[in-house]
Amino acid sequence: MExxxxxTLPISQQRTWEALNDTGILHASIPxxxxxxxxxxxxxxxxxxxxxxxxxxxxxxxxLLTDIDAPNAYTIVFEGQGGAAGFGKGxxxxxxxxxxxxxxxLMYAASAQVGGKLAQIGSRLVDGAARKIAGEFFxxxSAQVGGxxxxxxxxxxxxxxxxxxxxxxxxxxxxxxADSGSDGKETKRKKSWTAWISRS
Numbered sequence: 001m002e003x004x005x006x007x008t009l010p011i012s013q014q015r016t017w018e019a020l021n022d023t024g025i026l027h028a029s030i031p032x033x034x035x036x037x038x039x040x041x042x043x044x045x046x047x048x049x050x051x052x053x054x055x056x057x058x059x060x061x062x063x064l065l066t067d068i069d070a071p072n073a074y075t076i077v078f079e080g081q082g083g084a085a086g087f088g089k090g091x092x093x094x095x096x097x098x099x100x101x102x103x104x105x106l107m108y109a110a111s112a113q114v115g116g117k118l119a120q121i122g123s124r125l126v127d128g129a130a131r132k133i134a135g136e137f138f139x140x141x142s143a144q145v146g147g148x149x150x151x152x153x154x155x156x157x158x159x160x161x162x163x164x165x166x167x168x169x170x171x172x173x174x175x176x177x178a179d180s181g182s183d184g185k186e187t188k189r190k191k192s193w194t195a196w197i198s199r200s
Contacts, residue, residue, distance in 0.1 A: 001090075001127055003110040007138050008103055010146045013096050016104040017071030019145045020094070029141040031133050034058075042068065046080070052129040053121045057085030072096055078112075086116020106138075 009016055019025045023044065027036045032049040039045040042065040049058045061080025068074045073096065079089035090112030097105045114126060 013098045013104045057082035086118040
């Protein structure tokens with residue numbers, strides 16, 4: 001699985017960097033995250049629940065930050081075990097660039113492998129779920145650091161999947177329901193996303 005996205009965040013590069021290294025902000029931003037704790041130098045132990053199509057599981061994993069070039073970039077190396085659901089592992093290169101004084105362009109290129117039941121449900125469904133989780137992460141992340149639920153915007157969209165991921169609220173309980181908005185366009189996008197998942 002390969003994912004490449006670019007987002008614009010409404011905060012400075014330094015603030016973005018600090019937030020990306022703040023476990024409290026990450027805990028509130030990662031969909032389904034139950035805990036994230038320091039586990040050695042530049043490493044974190046993570047527990048989260050996720051659903052990918054018919055597969056639902058609780059994953060326990062570890063993230064390690066390498067190739068750190070503060071406040072410009074780092075590489076995240078991750079791995080997680082979800083019991084019978086399978087496993088996931090991979091890495092992501094995250095790069096930050098200033099967009100004036102009050103905004104930051106965040107780019108990431110991720111590569112991941114999955115095994116077990118996750119590998120059996122099809123790459124299209126796995127990719128779609130990953131994009132949805134990434135979109136929800138940046139929506140929450142922007143809300144945490146910028147005070148607005150929809151402050152982060154995606155600069156790229158593949159077949160409309162990114163836009164759907166950006167607007168579709170998570171499948172878990174969230175205190176940010178108000179951020180999803182009440183206009184018909186968002187509801188329509190949510191339905192389109194659900195239909196897309198069903199066809200996969």
